Amino acid sequence: MxxxxxxxxxxxxxxxxxxxxxxxxxxxxxxxxxxxxxxAYRSGLLGQVALNSGRAIPDPNAPAGFGRMVEVDPNGPVAKAGIRNGDFVRTYLPYYYQIRPKVGDSTNFTLDRNGVRSEHQIVVEPLPIGHxxxxxxxxxxxxxxxxxxxxxxxxxxxxxxxxxxxxxxxxxxxxxxxxxxxxxxxxxxxxxxxxxxxxxxxxxxxxxxxxxxxxxxxxxxxxxxxxxxxxxxxxxxxxxxxxxxxxxxxxxxxxxxxxxxxxxxxxxxxxxxxxxxxxxxxxxxxxxxxxxxxxxxxxxxxxxxxxxxxxxxxxxxxxxxxxxxxxxxxxxxxxxxxxxxxxxxxxxxxxxxxxRHKLFDLGFAVNRTLVFGSISLILLVGFALIEWAVDHLVPKSWHEASAFYSAGIAVGLFLLFHRIRDAVEHVIERLFFRSWHQNEAALKRLVAAAAHVEKPEALAGNFAAELGRFTGGADVALYARTAEENYADASGATIDADDPALAAMRAEQGAVVPVELGSSIEAALALPMMHQAALAGFVLLGPKPTGEDYRPDEIEVLGWATQQVGLDLQAIRVRELEQSVIKLEARNANLSDVLAQAAAIKA
Missing domain, CATH: 1.20.1070 (Rhopdopsin 7-helix transmembrane proteins)
Structure with a gap:
């Protein structure tokens, strides 16, 4: 889906x-x-709200074009025109009852009571306070x-x-x-x-x-x-x-x-x-x-x-x-x-x-920015309403007495807004994003320990397992550059160095989605390991088992972790090469000593 x-x-x-x-x-x-x-009409923004002192509803027993009156207010204009509950009425024009009533307008009604018809006029009255x-x-x-x-x-x-x-x-x-x-x-x-x-x-x-x-x-x-x-x-x-x-x-x-x-x-x-x-x-x-x-x-x-x-x-x-x-x-x-x-x-x-669950591919991801932007907007509107209430409830003489009074209110609301906003953000982080923080902290903990791992195979395995946990069970594959100038994972599967996704990672030095680049790589996300502007390796992540897309904050922390682990892997390899060089130099020194001794004996 x-x-x-x-x-x-x-x-x-x-x-x-x-x-x-x-x-x-x-x-x-x-x-x-x-x-x-x-x-707008119901809220009174368009002027006085009309008193609906009766309603005409369809009734199969009514004559064609007539409605049966119900809920007639005994003190309303409909009752004043002589209409009672159960009477059949027809407005002029017949569809007038569908038009929004306007205070002061008048309309003619035909009343049918027990087969006797009479004409009536109703003047629309405003809705009384407290009605x-x-x-x-x-x-x-x-x-x-x-x-x-x-x-x-x-x-x-x-x-x-x-x-x-x-x-x-x-x-x-x-x-x-x-x-x-x-x-x-x-x-x-x-x-x-x-x-x-x-x-x-x-x-x-x-x-x-x-x-x-x-x-x-x-x-x-x-x-x-x-x-x-x-x-x-x-x-x-x-x-x-x-x-x-x-x-x-x-x-x-x-x-x-x-x-x-x-x-x-x-x-x-x-x-x-x-x-x-x-x-x-x-x-x-x-x-x-x-x-x-x-x-x-x-x-x-x-x-x-x-x-x-x-x-x-x-x-x-x-x-x-x-x-x-x-x-x-x-x-x-x-x-x-x-x-x-x-x-x-x-x-x-x-x-x-x-x-959140990407029901459709709408190109839209929800994250902290959207949540906190909405919260800030709500708080801002709330404080604007408070300021408006203060301006209207506090006596005008206070405002006119000193400009410092109004300035003090504005500064107080400004300072209070930021304090409340920070408190609300803290609560929202703990309520809604606690699992995100815990997940991210566990990944960062492994990255911090990566520098102390001695073998590249162990670090690669630990990192792949941690990425699987972080993503909720997504497939993970770590590829490293080989002597044949391509990239291979632990199982021996190789990917050509000129694949479009790999070229994009070299150029952008960031995460890419292979399918968007016409790549044959079947992965939801590719994360590069850059070393001195060269692609030393990369990680391929499959889609999450839950079907959710990777959030922007997740892609950011995954990219950072992959880069750091890539540098640690490079450091381990360099350390291994240095140890190999030291061993070779020692062997060369031993061989030199042996050859020197052999030459001395021969002489």
């Missing part, structure tokens, strides 16, 4: 790639625009932000994995998961804009079915190609989802109730649940046939998709019960759960699988 499994890239013509990018920009832009707008809806708006804001996180994770995978079929399928599916509210942006106030916006929001849910071919590709990487009927069945399901969701969009927009038999408001969540469940089934089947490293990755994806599945199933059941998606006072706990699953658990697991 690493480089070898992701070698197949998309080879579409340029115009097809441009068309696909344009389509994704439109769909994702539409979704993000609607949800960011809704998040229970304010709490619900906060919950829905959290839910919207959670979905935005999921979409951004999908966009990240699309960006970094472009051309990788499995990565693109997963990225598009993640961008379609979740829901950000049914209301339209304020500028979509006429049929020409509202209908396409609503249709895109609904049909975009169909892209969740792309999780199925993603899972099928993951399965094929473990067990080989699937029979064609699997792909044909998926194509049929994809067409059904697009067609039925198109009908659903019409149904919900015009309140015609064609799909009420299929769950009504919960129908998109139902389709999502089925698609995610099928994808999980393929992933589990692939997990059973995968290696230990591949199972680690697949397990994370299964858990992430299971989090999405639980959330969508509960949303679907709630929608069937209430007639709307995540609506009603009883949905508070569901909103919390939905936000946690879609905004924290599932994206977190997927991000960990992509970044």
């Amino acid at each position: 690493t480089n070898r499994a992701e070698s197949a890239k998309l080879n579409w013509p340029r115009w097809q790639q441009v068309l696909l990018i344009a389509l994704l920009v439109v769909l994702i832009g539409n979704r993000l625009t609607a949800m960011v707008d809704m998040a 229970v809806q304010a709490r619900n708006n906060g919950l829905r804001l959290a839910n919207v932000l959670a979905v935005i996180i999921s979409i951004l994770v999908g966009c990240f995978i699309l960006w970094r994995g472009w051309g990788n079929p499995a990565a693109m399928l997963l990225g598009m599916a993640l961008a379609a998961i979740g829901r950000g509210g049914s209301n339209q942006p304020p500028w979509a106030t006429d049929l020409g804009l509202a209908a396409p916006m609503w249709w895109l929001l609904i049909v975009f849910n169909a892209l969740v079915v792309l999780l199925i071919p993603f899972a099928m590709r993951m399965f094929e990487q473990q067990a080989g190609s699937l029979p064609r009927w699997h792909w044909r069945l998926f194509t049929t399901w994809l067409v059904w989802c697009f067609v039925s969701l198109h009908i659903y969009g019409w149904d919900r927009f015009w309140l015609t109730y064609y799909l009420n038999w299929a769950g009504g408001a919960g129908y998109p969540s139902l389709l999502m649940s089925i698609s995610i469940a099928v994808a999980i089934a393929y992933l589990v089947a692939g997990w059973r046939k995968g290696s230990a490293a591949e199972r680690n990755r697949i397990t994370l994806i299964v858990f992430a998709l299971s989090a999405y599945l639980f959330a969508t199933v509960l949303v679907s059941l709630d929608a069937m019960r209430t007639g709307t998606i995540v609506g009603g006072e009883s949905s508070a706990s569901l909103i919390y759960f939905n936000a946690a699953m879609q905004g924290v658990v599932a994206p977190g697991l997927l991000a960990y699988a992509v970044l």
Whole structure:
């Protein structure tokens, strides 16, 4: 599932790639625009929040175009217009209930009560301070932000994995998961804009079915190609989802109730649940046939998709019960759960699988820099908020009294930030990177002792064993230069001195990845032993048994250790040569004495 499994890239013509990018920009832009707008509205950033004093939900017993009113606030504008719970109402325009309400606007309603119809006008009022809806708006804001996180994770995978079929399928599916509210942006106030916006929001849910071919590709990487009927069945399901969701969009927009038999408001969540469940089934089947490293990755994806599945199933059941998606006072706990699953658990697991376990070859490695950069950013934002709070809570007279007061606050926060940041980094190092430190310390301990080893064979064997331990059991081979001007290991296997990987090590004097250089060497990493700008030897490391890639800090310490041990091996060889020279000189001296004595006797 690493480089070898992701070698197949998309080879579409340029115009097809441009068309696909344009389509994704439109769909994702539409979704993000609607949800960011809704998040800003729920938080009050766009002015006064309207009081939703009643909701119209689909009801198969209602006349076409009418909705049944529920949760009518007895003190709200809907009740003031004479509407009660259970009444059938139709807005003008009929899709007006999908448009975000704006304080001060008025809309006309047709009331149908017991078959008698009357006209009413409702003036939208602002949300009173302390109203229970304010709490619900906060919950829905959290839910919207959670979905935005999921979409951004999908966009990240699309960006970094472009051309990788499995990565693109997963990225598009993640961008379609979740829901950000049914209301339209304020500028979509006429049929020409509202209908396409609503249709895109609904049909975009169909892209969740792309999780199925993603899972099928993951399965094929473990067990080989699937029979064609699997792909044909998926194509049929994809067409059904697009067609039925198109009908659903019409149904919900015009309140015609064609799909009420299929769950009504919960129908998109139902389709999502089925698609995610099928994808999980393929992933589990692939997990059973995968290696230990591949199972680690697949397990994370299964858990992430299971989090999405639980959330969508509960949303679907709630929608069937209430007639709307995540609506009603009883949905508070569901909103919390939905936000946690879609905004924290599932994206977190997927991000960990992509970044830490290299689910795809995205050319991206997570290390201390990323972790500490994120921590520093969080702390910096936190202190900025503290400074803002101090500026607004401390009386202005204190600020105006002396410039030294404000300077003292700024300096204090600056000094405090660095102290807290250092303390947090220390804690993070001990919590998250303790095993890294211990692993690195053991390697450095062997390198320190290498200078005291007497025989090169012993040092080479000890170093190879330590590298195997350091890498978690990866294959290790140490090659040294021979008299024939090539390189050989302990088993006698040789590598030509002009191999591209060896030439690169001479030129760069650092670690290289042989496969990236067109070398025939089958190794994940090659580490040089340089001596006076010459390649005296090198170490080949195979892939880790866990399937993880070598981190930048690991490559750095491995390169340093290899170079130091290479110098120690060279020193041992020089010492052995010196001892050999001393022995030869002694033998020559003895021979000279013998010859001198023989000459003297002869004379």
